Amino acid sequence: MNFPFFNLFTRRKTKELIVHNLTLLKKIKSFSDNREFKTFKHIKIFYHTTSIEIPLLAIDIHRGLYIFETKSWSYTELKNASIQKAQSQESSENTLAFDNIQNILKQKFKEITHNQDLNIFNYLLMEKLTKDEYLRLNNSIKELLPESKLIFCNDDDLAITQKLQNATEPQENRYPINDLMGVILTQYTILTKNETYLCNDEQIDFIDHKLSKELNLIAPPKSGKTSILLLKAIKEIFENNYKNVIFIKQNTLAKDLLQKQLINIIEHGIIEFDLNSLSILTPQEYKKSNKQCQLLICDDADMLSKDFIFDLTSQKKYKSIITVNLKHSILNSKLNHSYNMPTTIFIQTNPYAKALNLISTLLNKNKIILVVAKKESIVKISEDLETFIEKTATIIDANKHLLEQTFSDVLLSNYESTDGLYADYTIAFDVDTKSLQALHHTLNISKIESYVLYDELSLDVIQTYKQEFLNEKTTSSDIVDT
Numbered sequence: 001m002n003f004p005f006f007n008l009f010t011r012r013k014t015k016e017l018i019v020h021n022l023t024l025l026k027k028i029k030s031f032s033d034n035r036e037f038k039t040f041k042h043i044k045i046f047y048h049t050t051s052i053e054i055p056l057l058a059i060d061i062h063r064g065l066y067i068f069e070t071k072s073w074s075y076t077e078l079k080n081a082s083i084q085k086a087q088s089q090e091s092s093e094n095t096l097a098f099d100n101i102q103n104i105l106k107q108k109f110k111e112i113t114h115n116q117d118l119n120i121f122n123y124l125l126m127e128k129l130t131k132d133e134y135l136r137l138n139n140s141i142k143e144l145l146p147e148s149k150l151i152f153c154n155d156d157d158l159a160i161t162q163k164l165q166n167a168t169e170p171q172e173n174r175y176p177i178n179d180l181m182g183v184i185l186t187q188y189t190i191l192t193k194n195e196t197y198l199c200n201d202e203q204i205d206f207i208d209h210k211l212s213k214e215l216n217l218i219a220p221p222k223s224g225k226t227s228i229l230l231l232k233a234i235k236e237i238f239e240n241n242y243k244n245v246i247f248i249k250q251n252t253l254a255k256d257l258l259q260k261q262l263i264n265i266i267e268h269g270i271i272e273f274d275l276n277s278l279s280i281l282t283p284q285e286y287k288k289s290n291k292q293c294q295l296l297i298c299d300d301a302d303m304l305s306k307d308f309i310f311d312l313t314s315q316k317k318y319k320s321i322i323t324v325n326l327k328h329s330i331l332n333s334k335l336n337h338s339y340n341m342p343t344t345i346f347i348q349t350n351p352y353a354k355a356l357n358l359i360s361t362l363l364n365k366n367k368i369i370l371v372v373a374k375k376e377s378i379v380k381i382s383e384d385l386e387t388f389i390e391k392t393a394t395i396i397d398a399n400k401h402l403l404e405q406t407f408s409d410v411l412l413s414n415y416e417s418t419d420g421l422y423a424d425y426t427i428a429f430d431v432d433t434k435s436l437q438a439l440h441h442t443l444n445i446s447k448i449e450s451y452v453l454y455d456e457l458s459l460d461v462i463q464t465y466k467q468e469f470l471n472e473k474t475t476s477s478d479i480v481d482t
Helices: 023-033 075-079 098-113 131-135 139-144 157-165 177-184 201-208 225-240 252-269 283-289 306-315 351-365 375-388 433-443 456-469
Strands: 006-009 037-047 050-060 064-071 082-085 120-126 150-152 189-191 196-198 214-218 245-248 278-281 293-298 318-324 332-334 343-348 369-372 410-413 423-428 446-454 476-480
Touching (some): 023 157, 177 189, 189 225, 201 225, 225 245, 225 318, 343 456, 351 369, 351 446, 446 456
Parallel strands (some): 064 120, 120 150, 214 318, 214 332, 293 318
Antiparallel strands (some): 037 050, 050 064
16 A cells, blocks of 8 residues: 655654664664565665655565655654645655655666566654554544554564565565666666676675765775776766766777666666766876866776876876775775686696687687787787688777677787676686786686686796785686696
């Protein structure tokens, strides 16, 4: 049952709705420990050009969405209140406006999924009203505030749970959290090639973090850092009306791939904003632009030249800056979790011959293969693939736009051109001490396995890489291929 719009006229002045950190709110949020029930506080729904705040939102994967409002109405206030129906009422301390929120949620859900089957249930958290006091209220109040939709200040966990579960009969895994909240919460949704993920708590905390003058994000590979940086930019533009955000990527191709990701987020989330408010630039383009901005985001700062980073941070042509993995930074935020880390396999062998052998074998899996080496090796592999197995590979040119290149299922790249690429398998060789950072980035592009091929002369280089970059979270193995 949905609450109708109404005004509750009391002697207090109307004020902005606030969700206090009170007892009932803590009880509801404590249910988030259950993987089948997750809560979101002070959440905003982005839909077309609209942003609407929901004080407390929860999802039960077996039942649907729950919307909560906290009210501090006491028995005395309700007993002496007069009630009047209203239309298009905004939520405040003295009003309810669930219908407006429900309509937006259902419209967005329908447009994205082409499905109208979304259960939404409304509840009031009555912080100053007991059940006994409610029963003494007159029937006109009870008609508009049905007991089944009220959670009283003296309700225990069992009573609250029963009221929520009584909303409807459960259906096993009817609304998977990633699928449903990925539709509703654009600003917390990571889109990959084949799947949709709801951000984890540390990613959400970063996206919601209030901007300071300078912030450096420390993030391991496969932590979703680039995605959440983009979501952070969108949130600042959409929610705080930022008109000038700059996002720096390594090269032209990486810039285009990020632009494509941005368009996917906008289309998937059904949101609208001026695309000119977010500029994606290469370091060279940024130097030439002399552009002042409200927010500057520099992804993979550890992969850019020290001279560029020095100029970037010293010129201060920004109100706020977020860098990623910048060494010797003081103000840091951190992501700790990595996802879908590939297995890294080190093979001491003839690198070039083994690379050709692996490519030939992996082609049977119908997956995307990325081969990374020095330029001369890449050119030779392309020629040999064409000659011996009649396979045309794509040599990646990071200085060309995405539309100028046709990607095949075998991608060939040097170590400086892998930013933004995707692969199921990665094969890397021609490693030297200057390319260790790039090697680490390259090996974590793949989804399934990464191969490092080296000969006896490169043993010291590989050992140095393992000592500097591998940790307990990395799955790796060593093979001597004779």
